[in-house]
Amino acid sequence: MGAAGGPLDLGSTTHDSKHIPAGFTFLAQFLDHDLDFDPTSSLERQADPNAITNFRTPALDLDNVYATGPMASPHIYDQNMANADQLLVNGTDLARNAQGKALIGDPRNDENMIVSQLELAFMKCHNAIVVGLYAGTFNDVFGQPATMNEDTSGGESTVFLAAQQLLRWHYQWMVIHEFLPLICGKTVVDDILANGPQFFVPKQTHQPFIPVEFSVAAYRFGHATIRANYNINPAHPSVPLFPTNPAAPSMPRTDLRGGLVDPTFAIQWSNFFERDPANPPQKAKRIEPxxxxxxxxxxxxxxxxxxxxxxxxxxxxxxxxxxxxxLPSGQDVARALGVKPLLASGLRQVATNCGNKTLPLTDEQLNSCYLWYYLLAEAFHDHKGERLGATGARIVAEVFIGVIDADGLTYRNMFPKWKPTLPAVTPGTFTIVDILNLAGV
Incomplete structure (x- = not known):
């Protein structure tokens, strides 16, 4: 099934999505690294009894950016007093040690150049918020000034904590109101927000976790959205994700592997997100098997x-x-979620329609299909690959919203009627483009 030349091999072409900008492939990767990397739970989270009980609790709290905070992870923070409370960055690249390793909260965010530039954007966004709080142009999440700069019990300043909370809440808003509707559909997201998750309810036990149906299958939809190459900026069009020559040196750069980013390779983000109405971004590949x-x-x-x-x-x-x-089969998961399952004939039809492929499996095998493959096929069957199908969308949306609701420090628990306050293209909302704009990248 997975071999080159087999039924999952698209070749070197790209079946472009009509609606998903290419940057969401890498934003999805960034979110994944936040969900499943929470090394010691940072800063104010140390005072949360539920987080202490569940030491590696998955949460959307940007620990892949903040690590364990300025006191325990000083190497990723600027030690210049003129830049107090800011993360350490280096122009158009992440700060690096003498061996070129990125000084960041999660080393996985230097796996490829696009996600490393996204990490840089979040770091610069935090720094811009710090500057705004000191200047008094921004207030904290409750609308109050945050200029005292006194040490808290954890050693971080009140300005740093206010900046961190502002970015976290705006980021969580973006995930719920932009990312999930795009990938899962607004109808299922609105249903979960109004009525709560039907199947994933960690808030009831304060034991958040990541279900294997999500981590091993549903959220791996992103692999199907990867293009063969990407337009980085006018000087670097059609750059492959991996080197065409395995022996190629990392510099000068010819591909999008992680590592040092020369200023000439700085990403033009309008190529990845809908930032410039006059110049639409390249699209991700559609979701399909x-x-x-x-x-x-x-x-x-x-x-x-x-x-x-x-x-x-x-x-x-x-x-x-x-x-x-x-893992249970795709059909068994669909039935458990109340969705009419795709059977062998439907899966074969999808394989034919999306890529003229023949599946080397019996009807019996296809009627108990791998969940990962099934959900990719369901996305094409239900929505021509423009978003996840009924089963996949329910899994992904319920896990994200369930994890946010299980965290007592998110805006949905601390201030349910809160609305974004940072500068935005559309005031009162907040998107990934607003993060990039605030970061100045």
Whole structure:
């Protein structure tokens, strides 16, 4: 199923989505790194008894940006007193040590150049908020000035904590009101916000976790949205994600691997998000049971050099992970969620319609299909790959909203009627473009 040349191989072309800007592939990766990396829970979270009980609780709290805060992770913060409470950045690149390793809260955010530039944008956004709070042009989330700069019990200033809370709440708003409606559809998101999750309710036990149906299958929809190449800026069009020559040096840059970002490669974000109405962004690949060939033979550096060819396929690795963790089939999950399942004939029709592919499985096997493959097929069947289908959308939206609602420090728990206050293209809302604008990138 996952081999190069097999039923999941799109080739080097791209089936562009009509509606999903290319940047959302990498924003999804950034969100994933925030959900499943919470090393010691930072700053004010240390005073939350639920977070202390659940030491590595998944949360949308930007710990992949803040790590454990200025006191415990000083290497990612500016030590110049003139820049008090700011994260350490280096112009158009992340700050790096002498060996080129990024000084950031989560090293995975330097896996590729686009997500590393997104990390940089969030860091610069925090810094801009700090400057605004000191200047008095911004207030804290409750509308009050935050200029005392006295030490708290954790050692962080009140301005830093106010900036962190402002960015976290605006970020959570963006996830709920922009990211989820785009990927899952507004109808399912509005239903969960109005009526609560039907299936994922960690708030009832204060035991948030990430279900395997989400982490191993539904949220891996992003793999199907990866393009073969990306337009970075006018000087660097059609840059491949991985090197076409595995022996190619990292500099001068010829691909989008992580590592040092020369100023000439600084991303023009209007190529990735809807920032310039006169110049629409390139689109992500649509969500379907097809992956670009480059993902079916991953290069050294992405996987170790001694990994044999069959296991160099991202598709094969996803399917094997489903077996290892004994995930239920796509049809069983659909039935459990009250969705009429796609059976063998429907899956075969999707494979034909989206890529003229033949599935090398029996009807019996397809009627108990891998959940990851099933959800990609469902997205194409239900919405031509423009968003997740009924089963996948319910899983992804309920987990994001469930995790936010299980965290007592989010805006939905502390201030349910709160609305964004930072500068925005549309006042009272907040989007990823507003984060980029505030960051000045």
């Amino acid at each position: 097809l992956l670009n060939t480059l993902l079916l033979d991953l290069p050294n550096g992405v996987v170790p050099a001694n990994v044999v060819v069959p296991l160099r396929s991202l598709a094969t690795r996803n399917l094997l992970r489903s077996e290892t963790l004994m």
